[in-house]
Amino acid sequence: MTQTIEHFVLIKVKEDSSPSKINSMVDGLNSLISIDNVLHLSSGPTYKTKSTSSSFNFTHMVHGRFKSKQDLENYLGHSEHTRVVNETMELYDDVMLVDWVADVDEPLVVPSGAVIRLSLLKLKEGLGESEKTEVLKVIGGIKAHFGSIIKQFNFGENFAPAKTNGFSIGSLAIVPGLSELETLDLNEEVVKEQKEKLKDFLEDVIIVDYVVPPAEKTA
Secondary structure (H helix, E strand, O other): EEEEEEEEEEEOOOOOOOOHHHHHHHHHHHHHHHHHOEEEEEEEOOOOOOOOOOOOOOOOOEEEEEEHHHHHHHHHOOHHHHHHHHHHHHHHEEEEEEEEEEEEOOOOOOOOOOOEEEEEEOOOOOOHHHHHHHHHHHHHHHHHHHHHHEEEEEEEEOOOOOOOOOOOOEEEEEEEEEEEEEEHHOOOOHHHHHHHOOOOOOOEEEEEEEEEEHHHOOO
16 A cells, blocks of 8 residues: 545536636646656546535546645646646636545556545534544545445545545545446445445435546646
8 A cells, every 4th residue: 555645526517617718627627647656647528516505516527646745735726737727727716625644555546447436525513532533433434335346445634634524434445437427326224324424424415426527638
């Protein structure tokens, strides 16, 4: 395993945005893979967004991986990153940031066609460290319930400095493709069991599914 920074940007594009501008936005975001010390980066439309709050309906995702928080900071402060964000900001209706430290299984580059399931948890106000520890314990046990379907799984506490909407815990599950994603969803008993364990601790949950685009977009 390799200690890695998971970096996610969730974007809701304005409904009146032109397809050509959206395509340019995605191309620009994908071009940021050229910045030094980016281990992996891909951007594209989300496959599906589910939320207990109807206010979250993200249309696009950026997923990056970095060796350290310093490498992430250098990426975010890079002039090329600033340029792309400034050029595409007019399209954004909503943006959310999620970063956490994780021990990641190889490969660090997520293959094209694989599906990322990003789950974000917002804890109820007033919970202490013991309740947070219990939530993290339940999340940490998820992979064991699904066997080899999930190729990579990790989770952590969100350290993004802004635009978190109060979502403090994130988890990432990677499966080979959409058929495996469907298998995950069909395992209703396990999903119900996890919800039951966590229901008293959670104020809101967002689940975003994202199909990694073709390899030439992330190379």
